[in-house]
Amino acid sequence: MRPSPAHRATASGVSPVTGLTRTDWERTADRLLEAVRRHAGPGHSLINLPGPDSGSGRHSDGLEGYARTFLLAAYRSAHAGKKLAEDTLAPYAEGLAHGTDPSAPGRWPRPADLPQARVEAAAVAIGLHESRHWLWDRLPDPVRQRTVDWLGGISGTAVPPNNWVWFKAVVAAFLRSVGAPYDAGDIERAVAGTERWYAGDGWYTDGARGEGQYRNFDHYNGWAMHLFPLWYCRVSGEQADPALLPRYRDRLRAFLDDAVHLIGGDGAPLHQGRSLIYRFATAAPFFVGALFDATPLAPGLTRRAGSGILRHFLDRGALSADGTLSLGWHGRFEPLRQNYSGPASPYWASQAFTGLLLPPQHPVWTGTEERLPVERADFVRVIGPAGWVVSGTAADGVVRAVNHGTDHTPPDRPARDDPHYARLAYSTHTAPDLGPPLDLHDDPEAKPRDGDARADQGPDNRVALVGEDGALSHRSPLRPLRAAGRVGLSAHVPHWPVTGDTDRERWPAGPAVLTASVVNGPWEVRLIRVAENGRTVCVGGHALAGDRPLWSRAGDGHLMLIRPDGLTSGLFVLGPPRPAHVLRVRRAVGVNAFGAFSATPVYEAAGDLHAVAVFLGATAGTALPPRPEVQLARGDATVTWPDGTADTLGLPDDAHAGARP
Incomplete structure (x- = not known):
């Protein structure tokens, strides 16, 4: 059994293995955004997709639908033309106005009241940062103030001692960047916890019940434990401790040297760990490595890894008939979901599109694809x-x-x-x-x-x-x-x-x-x-x-x-x-x-x-x-x-x- 020929059928030019170029990534992002738009409620603040409710309930799931697809819209707009960027972000600007309005029928649950909203607050903060000149800078002052108030509700809340500490830290960084009140302790606790959980050689345990208990290893290393510390530095700029960015870069470099060996020849990531319904979110650390100059991989290998993962799932039924991501691995398979998974949870896969933050002329998009380690030799x-x-x-x-x-x-x-x-x-x-x-x-x-x-x-x-x-x-x-x-x-x-x-x-x-x-x-x-x-x-x-x-x-x-x-x-x-x-x-x-x-x-x-x-x-x-x-x-x-x-x-x-x- 050789790698599926389906993913080589359109191979040509700089993408001789997967056939995917930056244009294909952009079209996929547009397709995903168009599909979820049909499920938005009044004011576009809550996006409720079909499927079973999460343990947090339907209201929370609607916020999740907004926040996780907002990430995708922000990444897509980064190097888009003016009209496309404005059209892509317009529904999310409208949703922000309604979601942060306590009197609106589509108001969001508050981070102070609902734990899951603390996760989505971090997604909103990153989306606002990445679309700052298209969206945040143009918002009416009352909407900006309500947004700051809503995000600020995360301060003083309790989160599990794992990757969740970074949701608070990233929100604090964004609030600080716009001159709003923030909790410096949220940042300090995230940095300190991350040091306790670093197991060496680029790998983190995602939290620990006791000192030195390194037991929790999975894809959260790539789409959370490496991603959020670096994004905290990106949002903070010169306000971050200058020692952090080099530290987190070095660790991601070491991790990616291992991670690229965990991709099959057909683009499949290792099937292990929780939240596997996020699917091609497993591609995120490869593009993040290129974005932060924190990768040992050649640009063509970075794209081969990311595009291979994306194509693997698109070719195997990850999208439902209506174009939305289903709860599952290839097709819908609901036994795979956890208690915290709702119909929009799979859109953490939006993190794979961090590659669109790289300009079109970046070597990741212009270099010729290189073979994965498993394609080269045993x-x-x-x-x-x-x-x-x-x-x-x-x-x-x-x-x-x-x-x-x-x-x-x-x-x-x-x-x-x-x-x-x-x-x-x-x-x-x-x-x-x-x-x-x-x-x-x-x-x-x-x-x-x-x-x-x-x-x-x-x-x-x-x-x-x-x-x-x-x-x-x-x-x-x-x-x-x-x-x-x-x-x-x-x-x-x-x-x-x-x-x-x-x-x-x-x-x-x-x-x-x-x-x-x-x-x-x-x-x-x-x-x-x-x-x-x-x-x-x-x-x-x-x-x-x-x-x-x-x-x-x-x-x-x-x-x-x-x-x-x-x-x-x-x-x-x-x-x-x-x-x-x-x-x-x-x-x-x-x-x-x-x-x-x-x-x-x-x-x-x-x-x-x-x-x-x-x-x-x-x-x-x-x-x-x-x-x-x-x-x-x-x-x-x-x-x-x-x-x-x-x-x-x-x-x-x-x-x-x-x-x-």
Whole structure:
């Protein structure tokens, strides 16, 4: 399976890979804005798109529709001609007048009253800054004063200790820039929190429950943790601490060197983390790097990354029939949304259009596209802060990340076993099977985001113990042990949360489990050691999904699932010795973002030592790829690959001790 030819069909000139130029980005922005305009209420202050309400309610969702598309309008107008800029921004100027008027029927919820409005206030502030000479400078004084009053309502409010602190800081920066009252403490707290959350090598944990708890790694690194500190500097200009801009630039440079390796050959970003309905917002950090002179990437590679991501989603049904972004990944897939997601939430994707702030003659728009790392050669890359070992294969464009450091689960709140964080592996071409959110309303320790935990999760990319009732144990919180070379290692105490029981020490728990991953090309060898014998272990491969049921092929010690395009998910039992085992296919319908029909190869066996190989990549017809071999002892293991190379690693006894973080 090679990268889809659909995205190369129109390739020419400076865009030989994606075929997209700046003009295509402008037309896409215009199309998105035109589609949402039809859903605006009186005065254009509230834009309510069709779909289920968020946990904040329909009024909040209407503000979100305005604020997030206002970002897009501001970026689009930056280098537009006078008439186009004025026409693009006119509805938003009207909406600003109505939304900030407490007596208007389309008035906005106030940041002082509604937490979600604090997020949208930051989007409004950035939009006002970027369209300052077209919109803010022309507003009547009463509207400007009401806008300042509305934005100022964010001061003194409480926000979660994560990327939200920057919403207050960016609003404070804008208020300061227009001579309005602002809270300097909002800025100081954002800067200080960001330092505590910096995990090194360009990566941030998005908040932490305790000092040094680096557990929350996802796309928020790119569309929040790097973006907002730099935008704070951009809005503040010379009023910002002069040490901040160089610091944030250096960190983004380091991050982008990793991030460009997390894009598949078909333009797909890694399917991992929350808020995935933002889709091509994953392109934002690449353009932001160019905008702030904070990128190690050549201009043509920057555009290849951004345009590839945009085209990936546009070619795969991200837009509904009416031209609006749906709640989902490719097409509509509402199980992907979180409690805080409303119909307009996907328009955080507007951040991808920060590239339009670059002038048309910028090398990002005029340089010839360059190939992504996965298009040039196979690679293995360690992302240390996140505990990921990433592998990419040029033959099929697939990027995989084995995860031995990220679970998004504070040790004191282990009810969550989020399938988008706690799985052992993720990829650009597969997604986890999802179950319904757990009902945690009886647990006073559970917060709204604990609802991201899922009941009846699939077995894909899990290493779990099988309970007496057949339920699979939870992995998180995990204990990272190693991510180096081609090897990742972690330990965890398997447990089965009991809904409504707040005494976590009483939850059923099993013996500690040590899991090692060794990667090479399309292969991941998983080595599992259980602290006591006799327990049944379940290991799932990648869940493969498509528009019709998957083919399966079973043989001696192996099971393969094959999609019509050749993408294959396989699971191979390694040895000797081979424990008595069961291989089966778990099939499901309507639970996977990549297609209606999904299937997962699953291994189950009792014992304290297990070795299986997980395969994800292209196969030619039904040809069986040559498998790796393992020599497994209690204290170490040697993996020999089809290419003749080998990896030896220890499986230490003391890794089980203190497996609970």
